[in-house]
Amino acid sequence: MNQIARLLDANDAYASARAHAADSRPSRRLAVLTCMDGRIDVFAALGLHIGEAHVLRNAGGRVTDDVLRSLALSTHVLGVDTLVIMQHTGCGLAGVTDEELQRRTGADLGFYPIDDHAKALREDIAIVSSQSFLGPLQLVAGFVYDVETGGVADVARWERPE
Numbered sequence: 593m594n595q596i597a598r599l600l601d602a603n604d605a606y607a608s609a610r611a612h613a614a615d616s617r618p619s620r621r622l623a624v625l626t627c628m629d630g631r632i633d634v635f636a637a638l639g640l641h642i643g644e645a646h647v648l649r650n651a652g653g654r655v656t657d658d659v660l661r662s663l664a665l666s667t668h669v670l671g672v673d674t675l676v677i678m679q680h681t682g683c684g685l686a687g688v689t690d691e692e693l694q695r696r697t698g699a700d701l702g703f704y705p706i707d708d709h710a711k712a713l714r715e716d717i718a719i720v721s722s723q724s725f726l727g728p729l730q731l732v733a734g735f736v737y738d739v740e741t742g743g744v745a746d747v748a749r750w751e752r753p754e
């Protein structure tokens with residue numbers, strides 16, 4: 593069966609049995625930013641259910657302009673006040689450079705490579721917490737997910753000062 597037919601077939605089964613959430617505002621007022629890596633099942637790993645959180649994904653789980661765009665809407669329009677940034681072990685963006693990735697892809701882009709997860713998480717938390725338009729955000733946590741064990745390390749934290 594080809595790729596697309598498999599997806600549509602799986603959807604038939606899903607649609608007949610799915611959980612339903614009526615409200616577009618995440619009930620736990622939470623957004624999770626993580627990597628696009630196919631080994632991370634965000635909902636299962638963090639005990640989340642449908643309708644409870646926004647999930648933003650990109651290569652590396654880094655704070656990019658598009659993540660800021662999504663968070664502006666999450667916080668101001670949809671009630672989110674907590675963000676978890678979850679990077680992971682074995683990430684393709686770890687231990688590489690922009691130059692290397694530009695050469696391999698032929699794309700003249702910034703790839704947000706990761707030298708050190710704790711450092712990258714602190715940088716991303718600093719970007720998010722310093723945006724004047726993200727005032728509703730009260731708490732940001734930085735996690736590293738271990739793709740071998742499924743465990744999460746709680747690495748960095750920011751709370752809005754009183």
Ligand SMILES: [Zn+2]
Pocket residue numbers: 627628629651652653680682683684685
């Ligand atoms: Zn990754």
